Amino acid sequence: MKKVAVLTGGGDSSGINALIRSIVVNATKHNLEILGIKEGWRGLLEENFQELNMENTEGINRRAGTILKTSRTNPLKEEGQVEHISEVIKKHNIDALIAIGGDDTLGVAGYLHTQGLPVVGIPQTIDNDIYGTEYCVGFNTAVNQVLTAIEAMRESNISHQKGMIVEVMGRESGWIAMYAGLIAEADYVMIPEHPLNFDHLIDSLKAKKAQGKEACLVIVSEGIEIDGVDRGEAVDAFGNKALAGISYAVAEILKQKTGWDKRIQVLGHYQRGGQPTAYELRNSIEMGQYAVQLLVEGNLGNMVARIDDQLTTVPLSEIRGKKGPISKKFEAMAKQQGIFGI
Ligand code: F6P
Numbered sequence: 001m002k003k004v005a006v007l008t009g010g011g012d013s014s015g016i017n018a019l020i021r022s023i024v025v026n027a028t029k030h031n032l033e034i035l036g037i038k039e040g041w042r043g044l045l046e047e048n049f050q051e052l053n054m055e056n057t058e059g060i061n062r063r064a065g066t067i068l069k070t071s072r073t074n075p076l077k078e079e080g081q082v083e084h085i086s087e088v089i090k091k092h093n094i095d096a097l098i099a100i101g102g103d104d105t106l107g108v109a110g111y112l113h114t115q116g117l118p119v120v121g122i123p124q125t126i127d128n129d130i131y132g133t134e135y136c137v138g139f140n141t142a143v144n145q146v147l148t149a150i151e152a153m154r155e156s157n158i159s160h161q162k163g164m165i166v167e168v169m170g171r172e173s174g175w176i177a178m179y180a181g182l183i184a185e186a187d188y189v190m191i192p193e194h195p196l197n198f199d200h201l202i203d204s205l206k207a208k209k210a211q212g213k214e215a216c217l218v219i220v221s222e223g224i225e226i227d228g229v230d231r232g233e234a235v236d237a238f239g240n241k242a243l244a245g246i247s248y249a250v251a252e253i254l255k256q257k258t259g260w261d262k263r264i265q266v267l268g269h270y271q272r273g274g275q276p277t278a279y280e281l282r283n284s285i286e287m288g289q290y291a292v293q294l295l296v297e298g299n300l301g302n303m304v305a306r307i308d309d310q311l312t313t314v315p316l317s318e319i320r321g322k323k324g325p326i327s328k329k330f331e332a333m334a335k336q337q338g339i340f341g342i
Contacts, residue, residue, distance in 0.1 A: 001095040003033040004295060006052065008066040009040030009073075009105030013126045013138020014276040015284045017060040017067055019100060022288025024057045030296050035094065040101070041108060042073035044085055047092070061281060064141075064273045070101075074237035076108055082115055089117060096295050100124045103131070103319065104238040106303055110316030113301040120294050121303035121316050122287050126272055129173035131322035132314035133305035137287065139175065141280045142271045146180040149267055150217065157215035157263065163205070164263040165218045167247035169271050171240065175326050176271070177221035182334045187216040189340050190250065192223040193326060198253055205260075218262070220247045244268060286311060 004027050008016055020036070027034050036050040037043040050068070060067055075081035089097070096118040099109035102125035109119045123130040126142035146168055157164045170176040174191025181189035187208050188201050205216045222243040229249045231241045244266055251262050276284070287304050290311045294302060302313035334340060 001030075001032060001295060001298075003035060003092070003094050004096050004098065004292075005035040005037050005044075005049075005089075005092075005094045006068065006098045007037035007040055007044060007100065008068045008070050008124070009099065009101035009108070010070060011102065011125060011272060012064075012066050012070050013124060013272050014064040014141040014274055015137040015280040016065070016100060016124055017063045018276060018281050018284035019122060019124070019137060019288045020052065020067060021057045021061050022285045023098060023292055024052050024054060026289050026292035027295075028054055030292065032292075032295075035092065036068045037097075039069045040071040040073055040105065041075045041085075042071040043068075044088055045073070045075060045081060047088055049092070061284075062275050064275065066100075072104070072236045072238060074104065074108065076111055077237055082112065085112065086115065086117060096120065096300065098122060098291050098295070100137070102127065102136070103129070103323070104240070106130065106316060107238075107320045110301075110320050113316055118300045119316065120291050120300060121319075122291055123303060123305065126176065127170045127173045128175040129171070129323045129325075130303075131319045131324045132303060133307070133324065134327065135283060135306040136324075137280070137284055138272070139179075140283070141274055141276045142169070142176055143179045143183070144277050145271045145274045146176060146267060147184055148274070149265070149270060150180070150184045153263075153265065154215070154217070157217075161214045162263050163216040163218070163260065164265060165220055165247045165251055167220045167222055167244070167264070167266040169244075169267070170221050170223060171243060172223040172323065173326070174221045174223070177219045178326060178331070178334055178340075181219045181339060182337060184217065184219070185337075186219045186339055187213070188218045189221075190218065190224050191221045191326075192225065196224060196226065198257065202254070202258055218250070220250050222246055224250075226250070226253070
């Protein structure tokens, strides 16, 4: 093996650049040439490359985002693009490809592997919902960003005795909401994995108020479904709808049922930025090392996965079309703290 290419696809997060740096550090030790592919799968189709080396990746570890840029281009959608990718890979003498991204990006990587392309995947999404791994790059920092935002607003809410609804990302996964809710001691957390019960939510908040709580905090995961709320028809190249904004419907229902006027904060892309946490960096460095080791050993067609804090592999063919659930253990711990009422 002489030349390795790296691409980052889908939603970015903090922790990707540390992964890239770790791949460069470790691939360089094995005398591998490293080619950065710009803008995800689009860059591979358009032969938009950037050489990566020890010099031009120095100091990127703690920067949010991805120095390679990203896109949600789906080469499986258009006829002939997979064949085109094979040709580009041959033309540029790329011996293996490391794909960094969520289930969409890794789904493409898995398919390309079945077509004979040498790939290794690394799970990266703030949603933390990739099947087969307990941790995805970006999740820890995203939760930290949510906590920072909540703390910045909490005293204002208390001063005004105003309850607040904070909407977080995660698509159909409630991981961010639940994790942040546990640590921020939210009064209620609404996640897509659990049926909604507005009467229960109202009773819980009334009980908190009766105990003297001045400003309740409700965390809403963007992916919850509310009857009658239409998210529109628009989807991205992978069929994902834009989900932000459901907290306005939650606030409206609360207003109608109780007259309460809650503050609403949709945290949006703030969650995808910020300096990566120490845990994030440690994970990225380790996953980068492991991915290069897999390449060097010729262990292809796999995704790097973290299980019980150990790195291992999961075949890319196994993850396509599946989602990684919130762990039962975590959920039980969160429930025991008594903040969810679900
Ligand atoms: O999958 C990552 C994610 O941040 C989701 O949590 C969110 O719904 C989506 O991406 C937002 O996508 P975009 O950056 O395209 O608005």
